[in-house]
Amino acid sequence: MAVDPKGPVLVEGPVEIVLEDGTVARSDRFMVAVCTCRRSRTYPWCDTSHRPRERTTSTSEDRDPQ
Structure with a gap:
């Protein structure tokens, strides 16, 4: 298992997660984020x-090609 403080937890699969409402989410992948x-x-x-x-701003040339 690997934890990135700014991202997901990477877990070796297969994985079953019990959610707050009691439903179970399953993944058979070899690595799960x-x-x-x-x-x-x-x-x-x-x-x-x-x-x-990051938002990019387009110039007027990009919006109105001639």
Whole structure:
């Protein structure tokens, strides 16, 4: 098991996780990234939502090519 303070917990699979509501999430993968930030759309599995996103601004040329 590996813990990244800014990311998921990496666990060797297969894995079964009992969620707060009592349901069981299962993964047969050889390595599983378990979400610790709760931002993931695929919770309890990590989808990298913890990563900072940089917004890019486009210039007027990018928006209106001639």
